[in-house]
Amino acid sequence: MIEFRDVAYSYGGGELLTGITLSLAPGSFHFLTGPSGVGKTTFLKLCYAELIATAGTIEIFGQDTRSMSRDAIARLRQRVGVVHQDCEFLDHLPVDENIALPLTVSGREAQIGNDLDELLAWVGLRERRHALPPELSGGERQRAALARAVITSPELIIADEPTGNIDWEMSLKLLKLLIELNRLGKTVLIATHDLNLIRAARAAQASARVLRIRNRRVEPAGAEL
Ligand SMILES: Nc1ncnc2c1ncn2[C@@H]1O[C@H](COP(=O)(O)OP(=O)(O)OP(=O)(O)O)[C@@H](O)[C@H]1O
Numbered sequence: 001m002i003e004f005r006d007v008a009y010s011y012g013g014g015e016l017l018t019g020i021t022l023s024l025a026p027g028s029f030h031f032l033t034g035p036s037g038v039g040k041t042t043f044l045k046l047c048y049a050e051l052i053a054t055a056g057t058i059e060i061f062g063q064d065t066r067s068m069s070r071d072a073i074a075r076l077r078q079r080v081g082v083v084h085q086d087c088e089f090l091d092h093l094p095v096d097e098n099i100a101l102p103l104t105v106s107g108r109e110a111q112i113g114n115d116l117d118e119l120l121a122w123v124g125l126r127e128r129r130h131a132l133p134p135e136l137s138g139g140e141r142q143r144a145a146l147a148r149a150v151i152t153s154p155e156l157i158i159a160d161e162p163t164g165n166i167d168w169e170m171s172l173k174l175l176k177l178l179i180e181l182n183r184l185g186k187t188v189l190i191a192t193h194d195l196n197l198i199r200a201a202r203a204a205q206a207s208a209r210v211l212r213i214r215n216r217r218v219e220p221a222g223a224e225l
Pocket of ligand 1: 011016028034035036037038040041042043
């Protein structure tokens with residue numbers, strides 16, 4: 001699904017990431033970990049063509065991101081659901097309209113009906129559907145962001161520190177949702193610094209793999225995690 005071949009990325013100074021060769025198979029479940037500032041968000045952005053490698057090749061869904069047109073990148077993004085670290089919403093729109101936004105803005109309003117009701121129930125926000133984003137708790141925001149990321153039925157789900165600001169119980173609920181998505185065949189990639197979350201995931205989903213950024217490289221983590 002995603003192939004990195006000798007990839008490097010630099011924001012203009014020295015290389016932040018270098019020598020990355022790896023692949024994420026369809027249906028796999030990966031964590032990406034490493035201390036703050038090592039480049040986790042940058043790596044995720046390379047995985048959905050928000051950033052283009054400064055050296056090497058990245059293929060997403062079999063397409064080389066360096067040679068893709070803007071339209072092709074826009075089409076590729078429709079196959080990826082991203083839960084961003086900051087979980088921003090349009091504060092003047094209720095939760096359900098925010099979740100449906102990816103369909104509304106791409107002219108697919110007709111799809112909203114039942115899908116949205118099911119999704120609200122799945123993330124436990126049916127009762128909160130008319131609330132405005134500033135009225136939501138941290139956990140509710142994260143679940144709304146996950147619902148928004150998956151409403152278009154993406155094949156790949158990328159979440160950047162999805163449990164960053166929420167308590168442990170809520171983190172486990174969110175993890176359960178991500179594992180369910182993986183069991184439905186979605187490929188899942190989660191950046192987190194929370195090693196307990198990784199341990200909990202491995203207990204529930206034995207095939208979860210862990211990548212770590214160290215010395216500017218993304219590599220499989222050892223058995224210590
Ligand atoms: N647009 C940008 N321009 C220049 N430097 C950037 C840009 N975005 C990120 N950086 C720098 O690249 C480095 C890696 O940032 P990144 O956000 O990828 O790390 P991270 O591991 O996700 O950090 P955190 O865990 O704190 O979110 C940081 O030093 C950051 O300041």
